[in-house]
Amino acid sequence: MKVVLKENVKGIGQKGEVKEVKDGYAMNFLIPQNKAVAATGGNIKQAELMQEKNKENREKEIAEAKKLSKNVEGKKIVMQAKAQKEKLFGALDANDIVEALKKEGLSVGQGKVKTEVKIKKLGEYDIVVEWDGDVKANFTLLVEELK
16 A cells, blocks of 8 residues: 655655555554555645655755854864863763853754763863764864863
8 A cells, every 4th residue: 555654654764755555554553643644646746745845944954054064163162070080070971062062152953962982081072063964073072170
């Protein structure tokens, strides 16, 4: 049975796509859960319009991400934290780094900062901000002792 997905469904497809699924899966799960509708002529046209709109939105998101990445790329952000003998009193996580970026006037959004290691000591760390798989920016985070 062909269906038009009304939202992203893991393992099936993205919102607005027309997909062929088993009849029972469509009738017992996708349609009752309001995740899809039957692929009729009108629904397919609506899906095509939705995909076109999604493509435009995606292009805008990528342009915005590239603009933000230029602002972050190569920066050196200084962050202060409580420490004793080079060890922090708690690990810094991505949310702490996002807050440090906000204090510098750089808004990157939650869930975009990727760290290779947990930050538990004073020092310099290379941090990656990843908006989409394609748009990334690297910056240096210097963690100093709070005085």
